[in-house]
Amino acid sequence: MNDGSWFIDLRAWSHGGPVGTLKVTDGNGNFLDPARLSRAVAGRDVLLMTHGFENNRPEGIAKLNEWKKHLKIDPMPLYIGVLWPGDCIIPMALDYIWEGSEAEKSGTMLGEFVDRNFDGAASISFGSHSLGVRVMLQAIRQLGKGKTVRHLFTLAAAIEDDTLSREFQDSARKIKHISVIYSYRDHVLAMAYPAGNLVGGLIERGDPNLKAALGRSGPLAPAPGNVIGNPRLPDSWDYGHSDYLTKETVNGDFPPTVTIPIPGMPESNLPKPAVVPIPETLTNTNAWKPCWSADFAATRLPLY
Numbered sequence: 001m002n003d004g005s006w007f008i009d010l011r012a013w014s015h016g017g018p019v020g021t022l023k024v025t026d027g028n029g030n031f032l033d034p035a036r037l038s039r040a041v042a043g044r045d046v047l048l049m050t051h052g053f054e055n056n057r058p059e060g061i062a063k064l065n066e067w068k069k070h071l072k073i074d075p076m077p078l079y080i081g082v083l084w085p086g087d088c089i090i091p092m093a094l095d096y097i098w099e100g101s102e103a104e105k106s107g108t109m110l111g112e113f114v115d116r117n118f119d120g121a122a123s124i125s126f127g128s129h130s131l132g133v134r135v136m137l138q139a140i141r142q143l144g145k146g147k148t149v150r151h152l153f154t155l156a157a158a159i160e161d162d163t164l165s166r167e168f169q170d171s172a173r174k175i176k177h178i179s180v181i182y183s184y185r186d187h188v189l190a191m192a193y194p195a196g197n198l199v200g201g202l203i204e205r206g207d208p209n210l211k212a213a214l215g216r217s218g219p220l221a222p223a224p225g226n227v228i229g230n231p232r233l234p235d236s237w238d239y240g241h242s243d244y245l246t247k248e249t250v251n252g253d254f255p256p257t258v259t260i261p262i263p264g265m266p267e268s269n270l271p272k273p274a275v276v277p278i279p280e281t282l283t284n285t286n287a288w289k290p291c292w293s294a295d296f297a298a299t300r301l302p303l304y
Helices: 034-041 057-069 092-117 132-141 187-199 285-300
Strands: 006-011 019-025 045-050 078-083 123-129 149-155 175-181
Touching (some): 006 057, 019 092, 034 092, 045 057, 078 132, 092 132, 132 149, 149 285, 175 285
Parallel strands (some): 045 123, 149 175
Antiparallel strands (some): 006 019
């Protein structure tokens, strides 16, 4: 089903700036009536997907649209991109902490909108990259009593490894299934945790409050029971922080994932595509990676 493009825009400005008023758009500069979106979700499985830190409005739109192209689900859920002010306007280590506040403001506004307008949806799932996970967990927190989320999947989640069982445990309880995709080769999260947290007031490595990132080390054990166990992405894949969601991907059809990772599966058995047709004009050999992350999500959403 061709649904066109739907975006929920929480930004005040196109580049930088604070959270603004919520707007429904088509991603091409056209505003849409929110009531129209409420009608569109009726009876549909819905997937809300957001970008992470350091993305302005045009970049967020481009990356979310590109990722959608490789999300091969039948029937396709109603895909809604979520734009929030996650772009850096002051030095990264400091802005990273400030953006956490903007992420939560964005999430509160998003969650209240979904709670009011998506009652007719058959199911609601959330997906996120990087610090966008904080937007989505905060949004889920706003959902009214008795409302549940079908699935949350996180790519390179820029939150602490125990967040699902501590800070956002109330949100996690509203979710039927959670998939956490993480890579130890994520050097951005390696710098932000503990570096970003040290700026926030922690003293030294080894402090009991100093945590690893969920998107680099996976969930701290014991993880909530609704977290589907995934092995860490193999180090040999060199899956970096920006590889999950980019503006440049492999053109054409992407080979489907034939093996779904299960708890305890050795890392070497994760299904890396055997053949990826990389056009001669595409020099970025990492362009298969965002295709794989979309393909992985496509194997999860229909099953859980």
